[in-house]
Amino acid sequence: MISQFFFIFIAALLVFFIPSRWKGAYTALILTSGILITSIPAIRILATAGALVPAGEWLFSGALPAISIDRLAGFFILIINLTSLTSIFYALGYLRPYSPRINPMRFSIHYFSYFWLWASMILLTVIRDGYAFLVVWEFMTLSSFLLVVFEGDERKTLKTGINYLIQMHIGLLFLMVGFLITGDQAGRTGFDSLSVYFGNHDNLPVFILFFIGFGIKAGFIPIHTWLPQAHPAAPSHVSGLMSGVMIKMGIFGILRVLSAVQSDLLTIGLIILGISLVSGVIGVMMAIVQHDLKRLLAYHSIENIGIIGIGIGLGVIGLAVGNPVMQVLGFTGGLLHVLNHSLFKSVLFFSAGSVYTSTHTRNIESFGGLIKRMPYTAILFLIGSLAICGLPPFNGFISEYLIFSGLFKSLAGLNLYMSIVILSGIIGLALIGGLALFCFTKAFGMVFLGEPRSEAAAKAHEVRPVMLIPQLLSVAAILLIGLAPVLFVRPVMGIAGEVFNFQVPEEISSPVLSNLGSISIIAGIFIALAAGLWVIRKAVTRNRQITMGPTWGCGFTAGDERQQYTASSFADNFAMLANPLLRIKKESDGIEETELFPRQRKFKTHSVDVIKRYLYDIPSDWFLSVLKKIAVMQTGQIQHYILYAFVFMILVFVLTFFNLI
């Protein structure tokens, strides 16, 4: 695998020399071959029950770092490959309008970075050496950063990109310290030395280091702040890939570390569960009040990371208290949600990108009625929405169901404290579900339904098939998982068992699988019922008189599209409830008493990410301004420069005199 990888890398470099028109197709070709090459071992490892397969050697700073594919890696490789594949083909269509504006070099950089993002994610799954992991980890950051700043002409985009870069670098530093601490006497670091270290040291502090490092990438609240900014700024295929797959590398890392953790499990599980609950609930709450469609989706990524985390946290607590039900269902649900989220979130981002391509805006308030103009995109977005809300018969339901059933089933056998923890998990997950529903009825309704609220939306048109077809692949997977979950849950269960080193007992796995069988049956019945009713409806109403008319305006007949409910008004009653947390600001000027014929007015609302503001912006601004004050030292006056030397010397003398150094 590795040797072919090198050939692909060389081939990818050639993109700089390909004529501008063919760069995209060329990259797609290279990437597809890469995907084929990497998928084969991944599938093989998933199919066989074997443990580690040494997959060749790797040139790396003299010593060869351990490389191996286990089933977790295989699982993630497949997830990465699927979304990368759909994303690159979608990109072919998405990037076409940019080609006159943006010069070939930037396209080359973009495609090359795209390739590298994929390649680094694949490598991350198989590398076990700490140093190599860090290098490739930063590769991933750099390449995704370059992808984000594709439209770097806009200062805002660039700023976002830099913000992303810095935060990721901070994450890298955490990981680095984590790896360095756990290095063995010989100086080797990596996942293998991790378990040795955890065997005879405190687990919690180092785990927290890793959790922060990986969690920044994953986007757990409160270390999420890059995410809602970077996703909207990136081109949509990149947002899809980043949100669908890249942030999961954080989850991957956490899983890898968790698999080595040996003590403090209960605390760790509680931390994960708590942070995940907060992420899930606050993420979706923030999502509801967004005006930018892609930012809304970005906050949903945080929410879904939260759901994944709830699953994992449940599993870890299960490990801690020795409850196999919690282990199996928690980890399986979490892992499956990784796959599910990558599917529906990429579809959602791609559809949002299609909408952007044809309307050139991302503001939810200026859409409307797109279902008539972009019918296929509308259906795709609808399916994505249903799936992300966790509604049957789509895939999101399966993973949420697994987590839910893990929570409910473990509730009976636990002590007081654990019951309360699990109950809060239930409450959180239920709230997340409800809020997601709220959010996506708003998103879908405001974007695709009703009358167009702006010129751009009225002129929208369906995008080219090359942008639609890749999404079909994901939708097919969504439906397949939703309707035949057993096919997927069984292997995922095996993966969870392998990662955390437990046997999945038959008495736990078989009821789960049979439940899922029932779900498929009921889902089938549901679809059949709906279809049947639809056919009956068609048959019955065929002979009836159907009149088309304007929407009922309760007697008011001069209604126009401006009187429609807007996204802000839809979210208003929620926003009122959530105001202490979201700090929504409304700006408008009231009507004066004497103003008989009110002039045109503007009304603005915007929300503040409270966590970002108080936890990051204010302290970092303060720190940077302090640091800037130091720059006064370069006064331009020679006497001061000499003075510094003199003062330094005196300082050294004083310190030496008092034996401080």
Next chain:
Amino acid sequence: MIQIGLILLAALFFPGIILRTKSIVSGRRGPGILQPLKDIGVLFRKGSVISQTTSWIFQAAPVIGLAAIMTSLLVIPFANFKALLPFEADFVFFAYLMAIGKFFMIIGALDTGSSFEGMGANREALFSMLVEPAFLILMGTFAMLTGYTSFSAIFSAFHMDGNPYAFIYGLISFYLLVQIAMIENSRMPVDDPKTHLELTMIHEVMILDYSGFDKALIHLATYVKFAVYGSLICSSLVPAGWNTALQAGLFFIIQMVFAIIIGLAESFRGRNKMFRNSQFILTLSAIALLAFVVVLILTQKLIN
């Protein structure tokens, strides 16, 4: 199969009983018990007016709504008859099936582009979001108490006699189920189906533009939903071990009492102020939490 038949049968009479109760209370004779069914029949035969703004979503919404409710019947048990397709944590499935119906009703309402329907949709979305935790906490307490996680298993294992706390718990759960049913079906005190001002409606304003066949489907779905919740209430009250015939009788009595309660409530109570609703619904979650505490006591986790 038997329970589906029973529930559907109950659903047929349920709205009529409510209507009749209200008429009698307000001193009128009122229409016959089957009048709502007749109305539906009329609607089925009628043509319809469809807004130009709408798309296929508008037309699909009632179909999916009804299909979801009907599908949910598959997991509802009756007496010691298990549900048709029971499985663990099927109440999660039940809740999400309800949700998918709501999802489509909401976007169906938004499809018209009407500000009134948008308002209704928004309220529906908010309230159903808020009620979800209450329902799931309640089910969680059931699961914790009985150790089972499907409707069928829970209700066949659950009985509220013996321990005084069990009785308290039974009362709380009964109350919660009734209230959740009220909210889910857009009844007092959260919503008033008979109000005549669109600004104060929730469910009714959402379906403002529906007419003919589609409207009939929506009504039908509402009726079945009532009966479904009614049967859940019934199951929580009546121990599963009792005689089947007795159970069937009790089933209908409870459904009828439920309908009469609704009718009485709608006659004597005013609707909440709209902004009070969210608080009211949250109260249900609080009460559910109380139920949780009671179960903690019952399962001897809290004391000793």
Next chain:
Amino acid sequence: MLNLFITLFAITLFYFSISERFRTYSVLIAVQGILLFGLAFLELKQVNIANFIFIAAETLVFKTFIVPVLLYRIISRTGVYKVHTRAFPSFYILIFTMVGLLVSIILSNVLHAPNVDSVYLAIALFTLFTGVILIVTHKRIFSHMVGFLVIENAVFMFSLAVGSEMPILINVAILLDIFVSVLIIGVMINRVGEHYSDLESENLTRLKH
């Protein structure tokens, strides 16, 4: 005799801190050159003759003659005579210099070693401090230059302390003196003087950010 020279040297240093005119500076530089010659003469008895001539030339010709003349040229060319713009009033400069003296005495005592003459050490350090103080407390670049020359003298004096064993060190110090002083003064006369008539170092503060 040695002590007399050293004391005189210290006095010139004090004079630096209170003098108001640039011409005084150049005179003081010349005087220091003579004193340094005296010191070298007394200190370096066992050095070979060629080396001694070299040292004599450096101190007597270069330090006492060429450099002050060049300084005079600068003064007359730029027409700046007074040291008046300073960062600190001369009162404080004097205080600093006194503190410098005390510190150097203390330091030389702290640094006392059997093979090092403490007085020598003290005065060399004092010279160094004075040079630095001259630079740090003045804004005009002429003063900076003089400060630099004083530091050079400190280095030279210091090199005398070890020079009897390693004459190469003295020679190197002389080389530094000649090359750098000439270069700095040359740049000063030919370039900086051309551009900045008033020789305010404030004009040379553009390079900041």
Next chain:
Amino acid sequence: MILIYFISALLISVAIVVLRKRGIVRVLASLFILLQVLLTVYAFSHRGETDLKYFTYDHLGVLFLLLLTAVGTLSVYHGFIYFRYREAGRFCYYHAALVGLIASISGAYLANDVTVVWILVEATTLTASVLIYHEKTRTALEATWKYLFLCSTGIAFAYMGILFLSLSLKGSDLHGLSFGTLATLASSANPLYLKIAFIFVFIGYSTKMELFPMHTVGIDANSVAPSPIGALFSSALVNLGFLSIFRMYKALSGSPIYEWMNHILILSGLLSILVAGGYMLKAKYPKRMLAYSSLEMMGLVAIGIGIGGVGPYAALLLVVVHTLVKSSLFFQMGQVNRVLKTLKLDESGRYMNLNPAGALVLLLGMSAILAVPPSGLFVGEYLIFKQMVASQQWLILALVMILLCCVIYGMATRVLHLLFSGPYVQRDEWIPGRVRWTENIGQMIFLALAFLICFYQPPFLVELIRGGIAGIGG
């Protein structure tokens, strides 16, 4: 060989001034480069030998000579390009001084005696001043004056240090101050004197190394000198400062002041990074920004040496990669200047559209200099952090990490705005200059090497570095 080298360099230098013709100067400069390469090859193949008593081809010297030759070659090449767009008035002085500078740096690299190093360092100050003054503007004059003055003061300080050193060794039979004898005698010398000597030498040479506290003028010089010269300053000359301090450090490391020196280095390194972080957030000119980044990098190098363990190895690796990356960035700045016709950051922008190949260099160079993987600097940083973790220096670790993040923030913001977004300040009409993409090849090669080091450190490099740090700590 070294004698032939010096004489030929002198002859070439004089010939350049005398002959003055553009074509001839070019030939002579190229000839000098050839000579430089020959010296390097000779030095590399005669490792360990001593030449002319005061010069030794030791590991450190050869390593830095290699780097100097690489940078110098490219610098001469870019100098030719630089003059293509300018009147040739000062062509000959420029090249004469350049030859002098490179020759004296080479000599200082190889010198094995404290005083000889000192003399040659002073010689670099003199030749460098000519080059800084090259553009004859007011700022150039200001920078030259400051550079000359501060470096001379620094050199005087350093000399004080050397004198203290000899004072401390006075009495032991001592002929000349070669680093070798220093190392053998230091353990028996008076530690107090050694401390004073070291601090003086350290401060004195910190002008060249662009390390706190005397970093200030180096930054001015870097930003004012023509880009090819800036490249040479920020790599070869900075390395010279580093090497001078490092040789002294190494020689004294056998003595009891070893720990103390480490602390001084860490202190100075931390302050350097702190100052660099502050400036980086305020930098208005890209070249100055690069100079600040040198300050930051040297701070890290100082910390690396001071931290001990694998630190010195990492520090030398940092220096090597820094040389490659920083010089190519400075060369690129020359192109930026030519294309955008300005060197103010707020007037520049959209470089990516105007000069794609150069922009790529800038982008890669930026990621390399910020020490994010896959930059070779990351290896060094990683090893330094590793050593900090191993020696439990949590406070230093945290400080360095935070400050590095600030540096990255400041630098990335600036470079990326230069590359992508439009300028803040609108200027009058100007026509963007054109640059041939082939000019970037040398820079690309440098960067490729810098990236390569992240994955694979060539054995000869490892050997040179290991040889260079051998013997630290006695």
